[in-house]
Amino acid sequence: MKRIQWNRKILLLIPFFLIAAMFLIIPMVMMVTSSFTSEATGAFTLDNYKEVLTNPFYTQAFMNSGLISIFSSVTGLVLAILVSYAMTNLPDKVQDKLTVYINVAANFAGVPLAFAFIILLGNSGVFRLFLDNLEWPLLNNFDLYSWQGLAITYLYFQIPLGILFIYPSLKKIRKEWKEAAFMLGATNWIYWRKVGLPSIMPSIAGTFVIMFANGMGTYETAYALTGSNVNLVTIRIAALVSGDIYARPIIGSTLAVLFAVIMIVILFVSQMLLKRVRRDLA
């Protein structure tokens, strides 16, 4: 072919772009524009943002979501690294099978997960009653329907999610580690400090960001567990856009836009930094 002709194949992509426009792009644009629209007059305004940013109820929602996400992702990450490392010591066949089941566990989120924890740790949870019988005050200050409960519950899907990202990169360096150890007789510790950790650091950082974002966006689990007891961004937004009594869709859109912007900035910046780190290492 001498020249690239105008590629008619692009016509075949129309259905896809049509759907993307109808159900993603235009709705998002409308969400943004409505966040700049006055509830009363329909004119352009910044009042919605002023309201959201000054109302402690909404800022607290962001804070709460952030804290739970940070707690669940940091703890989840540490545990995920531990388990991933242990997994690399198992026989290969077992490792393969495990990843499939860990995937199932990562899917065990939302209503069923919340309910399983209610059975165990709820006000009349089996585990709680059991401990009461033994007169162990272990859970006395623990309230499943508060942010503590949410953090514990989030951990359940955060750990598998972390493993699904950490395990492959750990496995990759494990192989090299074996060779390096044989060749140089380096001690375990020196290896990890000089080679191991620096080379998985980018993947750990990336995983952390994803786990954090995952925690921030979680709605179903929190809703099923606490209804609207805990003031989280996702719960707030959902209540504002679909609640019958308190519906204020425009304020909901404003919160949603803020949420999306924050997440996009975090993801974007972390991706840039990660690229930088990878280049430095290479």
Added chain:
Amino acid sequence: MRTKKRHYSTYIIMALFGFYMVFPFVSTGLYATSTEWSNSILPRDFTVQWFAELMKDPAFISAVMRSIVLTFTTLAVVLVIMVPTVFIVYMYFPRVDQFMKGLVLMPYAIPGVILATGLLRMYSGSLIPMFAVLVGGLFIGSLPFMYQGVRNSLESIQTKNLMEAADLLGASKFIAFVKIILPNIKLGLLITTLLIFSSFFGEFVLTNLLIGGNYETIRIYMLRRMNENGHLASAVMVAYFILLILISLLITYMTSNKRRKNLRKKGEPLTEMDEAEVLLPPTEDSLTN
């Protein structure tokens, strides 16, 4: 030997982790099969009465039916549109392909609640039925996963090479796609489809926010019963998970089949591809949280 020594702590960690992971499943299972469970480590009896009751509840049957209708409708739309789209983009529009790779992060920036907000803004009170909006929303939610899944399958069969070969034998692009590419990605496609199937089947966020009580799917039913009768709700979950586990088993079975075939061919495991598959699922689970 270093590795021998470490096995001890390895198994302790794995056992604790396994226990933690299995615990909720087991307790739900026990709860579903007992009439009364409190104050004891294990329930005192075993019953299937909740399952029997469930089967008699017309609301349950119709919730399952609704979930099935929603799932298959969406799945059909997703497959019919996405498979050719990914193929064309992968083959002929490398720039778009590069852009689409960034999609993987989309669910994290725009999780279900945010997407629902936008969709409600645009469509609530409009002429377009909410069911169609829900299908569209699920389509968007499954995009990253579908894109990666189909793309990986295309890559693993060296699609570009096969298309060139077909081209030089005189086949049109359409014939080559139907007769060569589709049959060869069938397996990968099936696996992707099954994983998406399970995420659609358990969908809650979009359904609840967009249609809510007017269209009670299995998870919404689950939530309603949860507040009425715990044992019954457990039974719903057990039924639901049996289905999911069956699907997972099917996937394990099929992947191991594929691996065997590849082993025969290449004489060594396809580690890179395996990793790609392991990396896939996280994008999907954010759909269901």
Added chain:
Amino acid sequence: MSFIAIDELKLSYGDNNVLKNISLNIEEGELVTLLGPSGCGKSTLLRVLAGLEVFQEGELYLDGEEISNLPSKDRNVGFVFQSYALFPNMTVYENIAFGLTIKKLPKTEINQKVMAVLRLVNLEDKADYYPDQLSGGQQQRISLARSLVTEPKVLLLDEPLSALDAKIRKQLQMDIRKLQKQLGITMIFVTHDQEEAMILSDRVIVMNEGKIVQQATPQELYAQPKTHFVASFIGNYNILTSEQLKQLHPAFTGKSGKHSYAIRSETIQIKPIHGENVLSFPAHLDDYTVLGSTIRCYYTAGTLKLTVDVLNSEINISELAKTTDLYIHHDHIVPIDM
């Protein structure tokens, strides 16, 4: 006009000029190899002929027809890939029949042709196998058969044998050459193995950095490399400047305008040559390796290092003297461009 004519072809990827003004003519029934180091543009040139690559300038003729803007599927060109590119979902039979079914030939005719070509590549018994049940060599033969069965005007082969082990490779080289002669088909064969190029071809086209640097028969190429690059790529040449040659033998007078000379290592003798026009000079043996039928000796003469191949049958290793005189006939000192 030649059967295949490439006229002032230019191709670049962005700033990377991959093919720089290539002109080439190939006659019907010829087997031509494209030889050159990795990245010199051999595959790209082949893919341009097949219509798989977009180029910017130049013209392409096949059998008298301008084909630049003809899509691949209408060019009637066969292509054999290094990676075989067999369709994994089809049996050997279905793979080979594919091109014919596209042409909507009657079933009986398809059957006839497929079986005939299977016989040609000696794999009749494998018709119902799937590609992954065959060895690499067998797969490549099927790939060859699949391309041949549609009777293309020209068959293009891109390093078809490089994934195979040495023994099967040798065998397939012979098979391909035999087939080509038998069918009288025009072939362009890409390789980076100079030995393969020599064995197979009527004509070798040596490429470097997107240009054709020499085209010649294998014999010519071997005896008369035109440039430093060709001489060093083709193999065992000692490359010397005229000053260096004068050092060896003050009486040497180079040809005017040429500053470099290539001397094939087996043309340097350790036994005296009699007659006119012989250079001789003392040298010291540093080392040697036995390659089989030849012994490769490394000599130092003054400050120069020279490689000399001696036939194993001609000399006993123990007779190799530490210091000896070396002899070169003037005819074997080939002037080359830098």
